[in-house]
Amino acid sequence: MSADFEPKIVGFLCNWCSYAGADMTGTSRIPYPPNIRIIRVPCSGRVDPLFVLKAFQEGADGVLVAGCHPGDCHYADGNYHAQRRYALMHRFLDYMGIEAERLRVDWVSAAEGARFARVVDELTESVRALGPWNGEGVG
Amino acid sequence: MMDAGEATKQIQATARELLSSGSVTCVIGYEIGPRGVVRPFFAYTPAEADRLVWNDLCDHNLTVFLHDWKMPRARDQDPPRVGIVVKACDARAINVLVQERQVAREQLDVIGIVCGGMRDGEGQDAPFQARCQRCAERTPVVHDQLIGEPTVAPVRADWADVEVLEAMSPRERLAFWVGHFDRCLRCYACRQACPGCYCYECLAEQVDPLWVGIGIDFPGKYFFHVMRAYHLTGRCVDCDECERVCPVDIPVSLLNRRIAREVMELFDYTPGLSPDGPSPLTTFRPDEALPL
Numbered sequence: 001m002s003a004d005f006e007p008k009i010v011g012f013l014c015n016w017c018s019y020a021g022a023d024m025t026g027t028s029r030i031p032y033p034p035n036i037r038i039i040r041v042p043c044s045g046r047v048d049p050l051f052v053l054k055a056f057q058e059g060a061d062g063v064l065v066a067g068c069h070p071g072d073c074h075y076a077d078g079n080y081h082a083q084r085r086y087a088l089m090h091r092f093l094d095y096m097g098i099e100a101e102r103l104r105v106d107w108v109s110a111a112e113g114a115r116f117a118r119v120v121d122e123l124t125e126s127v128r129a130l131g132p133w134n135g136e137g138v139g
Numbered sequence: 140m141m142d143a144g145e146a147t148k149q150i151q152a153t154a155r156e157l158l159s160s161g162s163v164t165c166v167i168g169y170e171i172g173p174r175g176v177v178r179p180f181f182a183y184t185p186a187e188a189d190r191l192v193w194n195d196l197c198d199h200n201l202t203v204f205l206h207d208w209k210m211p212r213a214r215d216q217d218p219p220r221v222g223i224v225v226k227a228c229d230a231r232a233i234n235v236l237v238q239e240r241q242v243a244r245e246q247l248d249v250i251g252i253v254c255g256g257m258r259d260g261e262g263q264d265a266p267f268q269a270r271c272q273r274c275a276e277r278t279p280v281v282h283d284q285l286i287g288e289p290t291v292a293p294v295r296a297d298w299a300d301v302e303v304l305e306a307m308s309p310r311e312r313l314a315f316w317v318g319h320f321d322r323c324l325r326c327y328a329c330r331q332a333c334p335g336c337y338c339y340e341c342l343a344e345q346v347d348p349l350w351v352g353i354g355i356d357f358p359g360k361y362f363f364h365v366m367r368a369y370h371l372t373g374r375c376v377d378c379d380e381c382e383r384v385c386p387v388d389i390p391v392s393l394l395n396r397r398i399a400r401e402v403m404e405l406f407d408y409t410p411g412l413s414p415d416g417p418s419p420l421t422t423f424r425p426d427e428a429l430p431l
Contacts, residue, residue, distance in 0.1 A: 049369050050342065050350055057351070057358045071425070080423035087429035088372055088401050088420075095304060095397045096365055097313020105431040 007127040009036040009120070010055040011064040012047045016074035017109050018066035024113030032117035033124040036064065043067065045078025049085050052103060062102045062127035064120065069107040079107070098133060101126045141287040146193040146252060149286045150224060153250055154188035157222045163248050166222035167204050169197045179204065191224070193286075195258045198268075200378045201225065202232040202334040205242050220246050226254040228270070230279030231376040231411025232334035238416050239374075241337060251282025253290055270379040270392070273297050280412055301397050316361065322387035323360040325353065329381035329391050330367060335374045342366055368394040373402050373419045376411040405429065 013019040019040045025032055041047055044067025055063050065086060067079040086105040094100040104123045108116050154166040168191040170180035177196045181204075182188045201223055211218045225233065230251055237244050256271035278289040304312055327343065330336045342350045343363050350366060351359040368375075375395040382392040402408055406419040416422075 050366055053362055053366055053369070054348075054350060057362045070428075077423065077425075080425065080427075081420075083427070083429050083431065084420055084423055087405060087431055088398065089369070090431070091401055092365075092369070092398050094309055095312060096361075096394075097309050097316055099309045 005132060007035050007061040007124055008059060009062040009064060009124055010060040011036045011038045012041050012051060013038055014044045014067045015040055015042050017068035020110035021108040021112045021116045025116045028113045030114055030117045032120045035124045036120050043075050043078035044082040047082060049089055056098055056133060061133045062123055064123055065105045066108045069109055099130050101130060102133060143194040146286050150191050150193050150250060151188050153284050154182055154191055154222060155185045157248055158188055159185040163222040164219035167201045168224040198257050198383060200229045200232060200334055200380045202229050203332060205236055206337045209241055218246055222248040222250055224250045225279050226252055227276045227279050228376060228378040230281045233281050234411040234414045235335060235374055235376060237414040249282045251279030251285045253278050253287030298400050300393060301400055319389045320361050323389060325355050325360055326386060328384040332380040332384040335371050364394060368398055371395055372398050374410050375399060
């Protein structure tokens with residue numbers, strides 16, 4: 001693929017942990033790829049699987065869903081529901097032709113600024129290697 | 140398997156009894172229509188019960204019609220009681236609807252038939268349908284009456300059709316799906332035939348938020364199918380009506396079956412075996428660590 005390809009990553013970050021963690025990445029002045037567009041949600045359990053699909057539909061090449069660590073959810077159990085939904089989603093997306101590596105679901109706490117940078121960097125690089133997702137050009 | 144003529148007589152007798160005693164308002168079953176083709180039939184009187192039939196062309200999953208029987212006909216009444224003829228695959232849809240509080244079990248008089256499989260054409264030489272060849276049950280899991288001797292299917296559930304696709308690369312699979320969905324007209328026959336699709340306003344018709352729009356171009360129609368399949372996660376009973384009714388022969392069942400296999404492997408759950416579930420997407424265990 002073209003060396004100029006810059007993946008578009010959409011990130012759904014929960015307000016209490018992962019968004020705060022991303023904020024800490026910034027305040028700590030830790031650089032991370034600018035490819036991610038962050039959408040703040042109250043909880044990873046708010047992330048309807050249709051959001052992930054809509055992101056790909058609108059041109060995202062990769063999606064990150066990040067929440068509190070299991071057991072630490074601000075709303076007690078939202079991230080457990082998210083875990084169930086997204087455990088089922090990876091392989092189905094792959095089966096539909098959206099490579100499983102394009103969706104990353106991870107737990108980032110409010111203190112893990114450095115970790116957030118690493119997660120975004122890893123996702124951006126693996127999506128860069130996969131190339132743009134554009135179903136229209138196929139078949 | 141019970142002889143079709145004998146089964147027909149028993150269904151008619153059961154329906155006649157239910158209707159004349161007033162136990163149900165209607166019996167939902169099959170009849171032979173004016174063009175000689177089997178179609179769903181709603182018997183409201185004992186005389187109409189004589190039109191009910193059973194044979195190996197009774198494809199339809201009649202539980203989809205339960206969507207229309209949810210509400211009472213007048214205030215301060217209960218919803219009307221209905222009798223319904225079900226095969227093994229259809230019966231699991233009843234459990235899903237009961238579990239999701241769409242119908243009450245007490246509202247139904249379930250006439251279960253031990254099914255030998257539906258054929259792809261008339262006559263004893265016509266092949267059995269693919270979904271019947273891999274059927275893992277013959278006896279309806281829920282019934283108030285059972286017509287035929289309970290029996291166990293000789294074939295285990297197998298995922299060979301899904302595995303063919305799994306052997307391809309993601310890009311090949313994308314080409315496969317985009318190629319098939321190219322023919323999709325957004326007629327929504329798949330959605331209308333599905334017992335699990337009962338939303339008053341389908342995601343496909345919502346404008347705020349706008350999920351897929353109504354056009355017939357990519358990506359809307361690709362994502363409509365992906366989103367609908369995802370809404371059926373842990374709920375689809377694999378009756379394959381969606382594929383049967385598609386006017387342009389899209390292999391819709393391959394979508395739902397892939398998810399069904401994932402649900403089976405991760406949670407050891409088959410939708411509709413019990414009215415109590417518990418459905419894997421509405422429950423969780425705090426100690427679990429699922430592959431993400």
